[in-house]
Amino acid sequence: MTETTFAETLQRLERRINWERRDRSKGWRVDLEPVAALLAALDEPQLEYRLIHVAGSKGKGSVSSLVTHALRLGGERVGTYGSPHVESITERVRIDGECIGESELGTAIEAVLAAVEAAETAGGVAGEASWFDIMTAAALVAFRNMGVTYAVLEVGLGGRLDSTNVIPPPEVAVVTTIALEHTEILGSTLGAIAGEKGGIVKPGSHFVSGCEPGSEAGVTLAGIAQERDVTAHAVAWSADDQTFEEMNVRVARAVLAALAERGLANYTLDGAAIEAARLPGRMEYGTVGGVPVVLDGAHVPSSVELAVREARRRHPGPFWAVLAVHHEKDAAALAAPLMQHAEGIVATTVPGTGVHASAAELAEKISTGRVEIQDDPLEALRDAIRRSEGAGEGPGAGWVFVTGSLYLVGAVRSLMDG
Numbered sequence: 001m002t003e004t005t006f007a008e009t010l011q012r013l014e015r016r017i018n019w020e021r022r023d024r025s026k027g028w029r030v031d032l033e034p035v036a037a038l039l040a041a042l043d044e045p046q047l048e049y050r051l052i053h054v055a056g057s058k059g060k061g062s063v064s065s066l067v068t069h070a071l072r073l074g075g076e077r078v079g080t081y082g083s084p085h086v087e088s089i090t091e092r093v094r095i096d097g098e099c100i101g102e103s104e105l106g107t108a109i110e111a112v113l114a115a116v117e118a119a120e121t122a123g124g125v126a127g128e129a130s131w132f133d134i135m136t137a138a139a140l141v142a143f144r145n146m147g148v149t150y151a152v153l154e155v156g157l158g159g160r161l162d163s164t165n166v167i168p169p170p171e172v173a174v175v176t177t178i179a180l181e182h183t184e185i186l187g188s189t190l191g192a193i194a195g196e197k198g199g200i201v202k203p204g205s206h207f208v209s210g211c212e213p214g215s216e217a218g219v220t221l222a223g224i225a226q227e228r229d230v231t232a233h234a235v236a237w238s239a240d241d242q243t244f245e246e247m248n249v250r251v252a253r254a255v256l257a258a259l260a261e262r263g264l265a266n267y268t269l270d271g272a273a274i275e276a277a278r279l280p281g282r283m284e285y286g287t288v289g290g291v292p293v294v295l296d297g298a299h300v301p302s303s304v305e306l307a308v309r310e311a312r313r314r315h316p317g318p319f320w321a322v323l324a325v326h327h328e329k330d331a332a333a334l335a336a337p338l339m340q341h342a343e344g345i346v347a348t349t350v351p352g353t354g355v356h357a358s359a360a361e362l363a364e365k366i367s368t369g370r371v372e373i374q375d376d377p378l379e380a381l382r383d384a385i386r387r388s389e390g391a392g393e394g395p396g397a398g399w400v401f402v403t404g405s406l407y408l409v410g411a412v413r414s415l416m417d418g
Contacts, residue, residue: 056176066252079143160199169202178217206258281409292399297406344370348380
């Protein structure tokens with residue numbers, strides 16, 4: 001009998017319905033029964049370590065990484081689960097901040113797929129598990145297999161009905177920020193979206209929010225905390241924060257303070273940990289052929305606006321943007337901050353995902369300003385670079401900003417120099 005390769009395991013996984021790459025407004029199952037039954041069949045791996053659960057419209061991946069590195073600095077063995085990946089599926093499951101090995105991840109996925117197939121044969125609900133249910137379960141199994149002491153879990157979409165919310169009350173539940181996103185699924189107001197993301201808050205946990213107190217989202221989250229009798233509710237927000245990193249570090253430090261309040265160790269977040277925690281595609285600076293390029297997967301208008309402001313502090317010269325947008329997003333609103341500051345936009349798409357607007361559709365939705373159309377994301381970046389070359393020298397030189405989707409970032413990141 002030949003050993004199953006990682007590629008073969010992924011082929012089996014890809015036969016499962018993947019709502020990350022489908023229209024979630026049509027036929028998406030929105031309950032936790034399949035993943036709960038699946039974890040029961042796997043002997044509840046989520047009970048084997050302490051848990052931190054992170055939701056939010058922006059920053060949840062970076063906050064998860066910051067907390068991971070602080071815990072690791074404190075001597076813990078930490079598993080981190082996040083999505084989507086930029087270049088490799090192994091990015092979704094990390095051990096002590098490093099991508100899990102293909103062998104270890106493959107072993108976990110195979111164990112989960114075996115449980116799914118057994119349930120299918122028996123007619124059990126676990127047989128209905130989706131791609132994301134299976135990946136979530138595989139991460140939790142891998143964490144048990146590898147002896148982690150903490151698992152930091154990033155919500156995929158929303159919170160209340162996300163596959164990750166099958167866990168027991170975590171040590172700390174976190175909601176980083178709230179913005180209008182996935183409105184057909186999560187609701188059309190900030191309060192409604194906060195209600196969905198605040199669904200991860202459970203009695204007995206500490207709760208950390210990065211939302212402005214008194215705002216619509218902040219009021220909703222405060223109400224959830226009171227209603228569910230959480231042990232403590234900390235608001236980690238400041239009007240003085242000027243960058244994503246400042247915001248994320250503030251939230252991460254509040255999480256560490258919450259752990260200390262629960263009688264656990266006093267974990268610290270120093271400069272080395274902050275540097276180590278940086279993730280690909282989140283305010284990532286580099287060059288392509290000597291032209292400065294900034295990659296950020298911002299996918300809500302307020303995040304795009306802040307990302308542009310932050311990038312322009314380093315690159316004050318003229319820039320072209322490369323933009324791809326998920327069909328659930330408000331393309332015109334995402335493009336508005338770019339149109340305000342950029343020389344123009346190269347509208348593109350991400351082939352193979354099945355969920356991004358075509359370049360032509362995106363250009364039509366933007367409708368105003370200078371917009372070029374290029375279906376191939378690599379060619380879109382090359383086009384933007386050509387348009388930016390020679391526009392000034394030194395600090396005022398032309399540059400390129402790639403945004404709108406982490407899938408887009410993954411599609412073009414290979415062009416970055418060194």
